[in-house]
Ligand code: ADP
């Protein structure tokens with residue numbers, strides 16, 4: 001597997017909840033680590049689901065990404081190694097992150113606090129994956145300013161494309177004003193059920209709209225994927241031979257092989273609701 005020359009910072013975003021952002025973040029991160037990369041997951045959702053899924057303690061007293069964003073604590077003070085997966089690390093979120101959306105408003109450089117923290121972080125990393133909350137507020141803006149690539153998971157369901165136009169316009173705004181290197185690099189179809197016509201219709205629609213940004217691999221709907229977090233594990237350690245584990249490994253391989261070569265075309269934003 002090729003390792004990137006520089007750290008690739010990938011923002012996993014979609015303001016819709018329940019589309020597979022967190023599941024994708026943790027399972028792709030574990031896959032990239034199993035392929036030999038050094039990977040940091042930054043949990044930017046106050047729910048802390050990514051932290052839970054990685055088996056990382058995140059009760060209220062644990063040093064967390066809140067302290068980094070609001071109190072300028074160094075990222076290295078909050079990063080924890082993920083048990084059982086070599087090369088995988090997590091900056092956890094605690095519930096106080098819910099207040100950060102408001103507290104950030106009055107702070108200097110409120111949009112670029114995460115970017116600064118990442119730039120000051122000295123441990124060598126191949127990938128940073130940022131799990132965003134289901135909103136387009138300041139937490140997500142901090143992620144979009146810190147990253148170069150946006151990965152959008154799309155659930156193969158009714159209304160799959162609804163609201164995506166708003167996300168893409170936000171990406172354009174952040175690119176125009178704050179972060180010229182930002183682009184949508186990757187679309188991943190999740191919870192794909194090949195037996196239903198709806199899933200294949202949605203997949204066709206997404207592929208015709210986005211083209212080459214869509215990964216060839218889609219993630220099947222799988223009970224093993226949804227069970228793993230309750231054991232504090234990714235599906236890669238919970239059931240390594242399952243279709244869910246294999247699909248995330250394959251998606252990670254595609255991402256590693258593509259590098260940053262696919263470039264986002266802002267025209268996508270126009271035709272979407
Ligand atoms: P988001 O972070 O976008 O809110 P999640 O990753 O938490 O979405 O996923 C929402 C729910 O769907 C969770 O209960 C998760 O376990 C489940 N889920 C996600 N991906 C799959 C999948 N491929 N197969 C089955 N269940 C899934």
Ligand code: MG
Nearest residue numbers: 021022045049
């Ligand atoms: Mg989530």
